[in-house]
């Protein structure tokens with residue numbers, strides 16, 4: 001194999017859903033190999049979404065490619081010592097195949113589980129779903145995207161008949177009249193995207209930010225509403241109430257393009273502004289100001305992220321924000337609409353191609369007989385052979401060591417990132433067999449019977465689908481170090497051992513060609529997309545069927561598209577003519593407010609919410625291994641208001657304990673007036689004593705299966721230490 005790095009390669013960042021374009025070229029002075037990164041990042045200004053800008057995570061991503069930073073040999077747990085010891089690939093794959101086979105033979109096929117990730121490329125997510133259904137024959141597959149976009153996805157399906165994070169290109173955000181940004185801290189979670197908000201304001205557009213904290217993003221806002229965590233549903237209903245009361249609904253739009261308004265209207269009218277103020281803590285004049293900014297603008301958008309979505313009522317909450325857009329005619333029109341900011345690198349594509357418990361490639365439903373027939377034919381199996389829908393992510397984790405005895409985990413680190421993590425860790429330990437494919441020795445890999453070291457973004461080609469629904473090509477820029485295999489090679493090796501010598505190719509383009517056929521005719525139709533087209537066009541927006549433009553329902557041809565035998569141009573903007581429902585109308589859903597699953601009380605008087613900081617990514621498995629990022633964000637903290645700190649006698653920097661019904665975490669206090677006095681915030685990027693997810697509540701949204709990461713009840717305590725002790 002050729003191990004010399006190639007010339008500058010155009011590719012995309014391995015981390016978040018913005019999927020910033022970047023160039024990679026051999027790092028100067030590292031021709032002899034480590035130490036130091038093997039590749040360096042160069043600006044790729046021609047890629048339109050980030051125009052060369054990157055955050056620190058993207059800039060430092062090549063550091064993890066160095067062999068010393070990662071796993072380069074399979075590890076197998078030795079019976080005698082209980083330690084993970086190096087093994088050959090053959091021995092490791094044999095052991096995984098054996099572990100999965102045994103659990104299935106002894107307890108039945110559904111005793112074998114698969115857990116995937118939204119960071120996996122489309123090709124990997126597709127192959128993983130096919131592997132579970134065809135090779136293992138199990139219904140028990142889900143992925144970490146359940147913790148991420150599932151509420152927004154479910155609400156969009158319910159209202160629009162289709163879920164694509166943003167139904168328009170991100171660039172439209174800069175040109176609309178008003179953006180209502182709910183529970184997104186874009187300035188830290190997608191820094192290069194902040195420029196679209198800056199451009200919005202330069203054009204005279206207005207920005208409203210809804211966040212219990214005055215974040216760097218909220219600081220940009222014309223109006224910042226800081227509701228108590230878990231009350232967005234009431235807030236959205238209060239705004240809709242005012243819209244109706246002030247006669248600012250768009251009756252023409254409602255009549256022509258929606259259904260279900262009377263019930264949704266009645267539900268909103270039951271939420272009086274004064275009552276909404278009591279629930280949310282947002283003063284009525286601020287509610288009025290928000291309605292004015294939103295409705296006065298010629299066009300406006302609501303964008304949500306994890307704040308309102310990661311709640312046990314996340315689906316209804318997003319539904320309430322969608323209702324606001326529909327009632328004001330701010331949907332299905334140019335520069336207006338509802339969109340959700342997808343999180344992980346392939347959070348969008350990862351939920352379209354089959355690693356989700358209820359789903360088949362092309363965003364088809366596993367319980368739809370026609371979908372089963374189509375995909376079974378592509379896979380060369382009988383439709384009856386495909387299992388039905390399985391458990392959602394948290395339910396699957398909870399079933400480990402119970403009905404599910406063996407697990408293959410690819411692309412997630414639930415020991416740090418799952419809610420009620422101590423319990424999840426216990427369930428993982430109770431498994432008969434755990435195999436983890438990862439690039440590093442993550443906290444979850446630490447518990448595995450077999451760890452498979454896999455190649456990374458820059459070492460393998462594959463497609464991702466960004467938050468815009470734009471399918472992108474990540475290109476291989478360098479060969480993986482010896483001892484490392486790709487996820488596709490891992491699945492192929494296991495399939496072969498489990499009696500499927502064919503059907504799991506290692507070549508990503510071959511997998512993509514099959515994915516195209518499997519997705520053809522489905523809601524997320526990729527059949528007109530090829531590697532060559534993506535490369536030539538800076539990405540292609542789905543749906544993009546193989547046929548000409550007219551073939552797509554709910555997706556108008558891009559203006560100026562050539563007619564005739566030309567290929568479909570892709571669909572940057574959805575819903576302009578019709579929504580993707582059977583009657584083409586968007587559906588209002590009547591939703592009403594209800595409290596968080598766990599309300600504060602005398603024993604747990606404070607609300608805990610959780611989220612992210614700029615320099616760390618997710619469970620931190622990758623970014624905690626990058627020196628510059630660790631220096632910028634070295635560890636967990638508890639953000640609390642000076643009033644709360646004073647009442648508890650807590651000084652800035654002093655260690656504090658946060659206690660919930662699930663457990664106790666300790667981290668230094670960060671005293672800041674930027675947070676509500678009734679709320680504390682912890683980032684979730686760290687394991688150990690300061691692990692935020694030791695505390696979180698796994699109450700699930702009944703529709704989406706999303707856990708309530710953003711709200712639980714806690715008490716905050718001083719940690720007694722030697723007098724004057726400071727960390």
Ligand SMILES: Nc1nc2c(c(=O)[nH]1)N[C@H]1C(S)=C(S)[C@@H](COP(=O)(O)OP(=O)(O)OC[C@H]3O[C@@H](n4cnc5c(=O)[nH]c(N)nc54)[C@H](O)[C@@H]3O)O[C@H]1N2
Nearest residue numbers: 183184185189229230305306307343344611612614617618
């Ligand atoms: N630096 C960095 N960037 C990332 C990631 C990362 O780990 N680190 N992860 C990526 C992924 S997978 C995702 S999903 C995205 C997430 O991106 P965001 O959704 O922007 O990130 P969070 O910090 O989880 O939550 C956003 C905000 O929600 C607020 N919030 C908390 N509770 C509530 C509430 O009840 N209502 C409202 N309205 N707001 C609330 C928090 O204060 C926080 O500022 O980021 C992506 N980008």
Ligand SMILES: Nc1nc2c(c(=O)[nH]1)N[C@H]1C(S)=C(S)[C@@H](COP(=O)(O)OP(=O)(O)OC[C@H]3O[C@@H](n4cnc5c(=O)[nH]c(N)nc54)[C@H](O)[C@@H]3O)O[C@H]1N2
Nearest residue numbers: 144147148411412413417437438442610618619621684709
């Ligand atoms: N308290 C709290 N908890 C949360 C959240 C929150 O806001 N608050 N947010 C939730 C959200 S939105 C998300 S998305 C989850 C994410 O949480 P996780 O699912 O834990 O996500 P990562 O830390 O990105 O884990 C990805 C793992 O896969 C590895 N990996 C990366 N690329 C590849 C690859 O190509 N192949 C393989 N095999 N492995 C790879 C990484 O090294 C890492 O160990 O956390 C959720 N947890």
Ligand code: SF4
Nearest residue numbers: 013015016020055058
């Ligand atoms: S914003 Fe997201 S995609 Fe862009 S460089 Fe940072 S982590 Fe990578």
Ligand SMILES: [Mo]
Nearest residue numbers: 147148343344
């Ligand atoms: Mo996410």
